[in-house]
Amino acid sequence: MVQSWRLRVQHKTGFTYAGKVSSSYNEARMSPRNEPHQAVLDARVEVWPPARTYKYEDYWGTAVTAFDVHAAHEALQVTATATVETLPAGDRLTGDGASWADLAAPESVDRWHELLLPTPRTALDEELTELAESIKSAHATPQAFAMAVSERVRAEVEYQPGATGVQTDAVHAWRQRKGVCQDISHLVVGLLRAVGMPARYVSGYLHPSSSAAVGETVVGQSHAWPEWWAGRWMAFDATNGIPVGEQHVVVGRGREYGDVPPLKGVYSGPENTGQGVEVAITRLR
């Protein structure tokens, strides 16, 4: 019998302002979708002050909840709640997969072209490009290479919340050898692409414990990890050095963070004075 987990995720994002905001337009990318490794039982996004929401699926297949608020407000809160069944890593980690020749074939390069190009946050400098090439030369298969890159980045870059911001790029994080899951994922994705391996950035949630107790609500995280194409899509949580499995909930994928920001928008009003993000995760079974 498959060991699935059922997780409830509550993701609250709040903004406070120095005065009244007269209007605000936003998009939330916080809702998981059904896919082979997860089944979504329930997903909703609520906004305070109340606003009608509009849902659509974007270019990357991510569920987007758009809303605009026109009541004057000094604080805005967005709460995304979802109940998801997740599966163990299974074949997302292992398998022989494609050869370098397969990845270099013109059809493969054309098919994944978009995921082979650098983006603002994943572009590398010369040092990092050389690093990618040297790791590649030491590994016979793309899959082994990708795992080695993940381990290398994890070994070198210290996980340190607050060391970087959402705008930080891979090179900056590498130079300071500090960052969070977003930076580590950008680095891995950038290094993989540098030698012709299609790679994408995944935005989601993580339950911090592999032995989570049923019914206990814990502080979870907005999380990110890389996926790469080695004949099929593989995933690895490069920040924690663990397989992507029942602890992970996928929200969306893209070339980098900029394609899947949890919340973005514009507003008219005074400056933003604070932002709070809380993720609470409960294993339901």
Add this chain to the structure above:
Amino acid sequence: MADLFEDYRLGPGWDEMFGEASMPRASYEALHATLQPLSSAELGVRADVLARAFLDQGITFALKGVERPFPLDIVPRIIAADEWRTVEAGVGQRIRALEAFLADVYGAAQVLADGVVPRKVVVTSAHFHREAAGITPHNGVRIHVAGVDLIRDEQGTFRVLEDNVRVPSGVSYVMENRRAMAHVLPEVFASTRVQPVDSYPAQLLRALRAAAPVGVSEPTVVVLTPGVFNSAYFEHALLAREMGVELVEGRDLICVGNEVAMRTTAGEQRVDVIYRRIDDEFLDPVHFRADSVVGCAGLLNAARAGRVTIANAVGNGVADDKLLYTYVPDLIRYYLDEEPILPNVETYRLDDDADVLAHVLDRLDELVIKPVDGSGGAGIVIGSQATDQELARLRERVEKDPRGWIAQREVALSMVPTLVGNRLRARHVDLRPFAVNDGEKVWVLPGGLTRVALPEGALVVNSSQGGGSKDTWVLTDGLTDPAVLEEALDPPVTVAPASQGPDPGPDLGPVSAQQQQQQQAARSTPC
């Protein structure tokens, strides 16, 4: 008295008026017969009246940020009915194929899966806006208005130089040119059956109304302008006025829960169709530049929700990318199963084959090199006119970013007699026909904007030299009516004293290829 055509020499391009010296083509016979007896002083006076009419109305165009007059030449450009049928069919065919392509790349992307267009061409295009994926106009139209730039090559064959399916401009010159010409050369209009251009606003309005969201029977259409400082503001205002719709700026619009309204003195009024003359990047700060103050937040999702129609659609630039241009003949075959009616200009792609790149780099001095996403004429280098230093710089840039450039054969554009000083001289022209798609049919305005290379002053070739335009006459089938011809011989127009004729200006010397540069430079203007 000197004949206006005295010394008229056929130039290096196809001469549209003369098949051979002094022998006008059939379509130009009536015009030729009218012009020939006129003295240069007489024509000069009329040209002066024309110039004043334009200056008085403030018709100018912006070139490199400077407003310049866009002079209307007194000699019209004439296109015979059968020639026009080819243009009309070819432009319509092209728009149908580009519509299918846009629907596809922002939808299932079958054309990419089938390998007709390499995925990299699309995903590396600066104007492929992923934000537009999933926005499906209910009548299927994304290209409500197109301006397809054509030239005639050395054999007189019309060829497509580029497609403009984002925010093509210039149609106001077509309408204004015709009004002005009708005053200055009424006798030729009387003797020549010229298809009218004044139905353009009505056709546009019809197409915009047809694009309205489902269930809106009496749609409200607005023209969205970036404002009075935009170089095409005159056109925005003219179109709004002639369509009888509101001209609005971004700050006049408000989007609440995907419903768009305009603020009026009588309160808010719902808006169904926005003919926007603002670039994608500035249209909606939620999705594009957050610092844009000329757009309106929420528009894109309102369009996605099918509550408002944005015309032209967001993301159309992927279809007029100059690299994609090289695939348009294939798209016509792929989507329509037809052969292209209007050929492209011979073009090299520089990013798929090192040999082609090397070949082009060896011949930079004889080719025309264009940046793929430069708007209009920006960044174009005419190899034959560039200095060695310019070519060296260009080579460096092309080597660094071959995806960013295409190379084309330098075509000697066709020529039409043009008043230069007090004589008619052959000058190079191009043509931008305007097409309107209402979802049922692509209607092509008979005529279009003919731009003419008009060197002013010394023979210094640089892109700050402007161009002018010509009224473009598309003839109807059928012969000239002699009765009408006679009637028209009454003396025309109020004329100012002859002494106020235009300054003949310095001798312009032999016309050579530099005029293409002028022409290319002028391209950037009403673009």
